[in-house]
Amino acid sequence: DAGITQSPRHKVTETGTPVTLRCHQTENHRYMYWYRQDPGHGLRLIHYSYGVKDTDKGEVSDGYSVSRSKTEDFLLTLESATSSQTSVYFCAISSSAAGYTFGSGTRLTVV
Amino acid sequence: QKEVEQNSGPLSVPEGAIASLNCTYSDRVSQSFFWYRQYSGKSPELIMSIYSNGDKEDGRFTAQLNKASQYVSLLIRDSQPSDSATYLCAVNSGSGSTLGRLYFGRGTQLTVWP
Numbered sequence: 001d002a003g004i005t006q007s008p009r010h011k012v013t014e015t016g017t018p019v020t021l022r023c024h025q026t027e028n029h030r031y032m033y034w035y036r037q038d039p040g041h042g043l044r045l046i047h048y049s050y051g052v053k054d055t056d057k058g059e060v061s062d063g064y065s066v067s068r069s070k071t072e073d074f075l076l077t078l079e080s081a082t083s084s085q086t087s088v089y090f091c092a093i094s095s096s097a098a099g100y101t102f103g104s105g106t107r108l109t110v111v
Numbered sequence: 112q113k114e115v116e117q118n119s120g121p122l123s124v125p126e127g128a129i130a131s132l133n134c135t136y137s138d139r140v141s142q143s144f145f146w147y148r149q150y151s152g153k154s155p156e157l158i159m160s161i162y163s164n165g166d167k168e169d170g171r172f173t174a175q176l177n178k179a180s181q182y183v184s185l186l187i188r189d190s191q192p193s194d195s196a197t198y199l200c201a202v203n204s205g206s207g208s209t210l211g212r213l214y215f216g217r218g219t220q221l222t223v224w225p
Binding site for chain 1: 143
């Protein structure tokens with residue numbers, strides 16, 4: 001989607017290394033979210049933000065941290081990557097209590 | 112824990128048939144309901160939203176909501192092979208700091224065969 005971009009699109013990393021995924025939006029939306037999607041589990045919320053420097057945990061936040069220093073950027077950091085964090089990561093944005101717009105996703109492989 | 116359950120798939124229908132996708136949710140105070148379509152290897156795409164009891168139609172898609180039964184469904188009329196995808200049900204139970212937070216079902220995979 002043109003209003004939201006994720007980087008990188010694909011990444012392979014080694015166990016124990018830190019990894020940062022970036023989500024960038026041009027829509028000036030207040031809410032931003034990080035989800036992971038795994039077979040058999042669907043979309044699970046990792047962290048979300050409701051404003052600059054305002055973030056909160058989702059259902060699967062262990063091992064992850066986030067930062068939002070500007071409205072347009074929401075960073076997800078895997079502090080020490082593990083094989084269980086191999087997944088597809090989606091960022092989403094929303095302007096209100098409405099449906100999300102998703103980014104194209106980041107496919108992360110931890111070896 | 113807010114639960115969103117979808118009918119287990121995969122669902123397979125012939126071209127031209129009606130595909131029926133179902134979803135139930137656990138949080139009685141849920142206010143907003145959404146259906147997303149996700150093609151293989153792609154990101155979810157919003158196709159329908161519904162906020163009030165009853166039916167909402169958009170082209171070949173009809174969303175139905177029954178808050179008393181905590182049930183939401185999606186009907187796809189005149190199904191086409193291009194409708195083959197995974198359909199995700201999402202429920203918003205926003206209040207306070209969780210405003211705007213969606214809970215997703217695991218999805219139902221639909222295949223429409225020619």
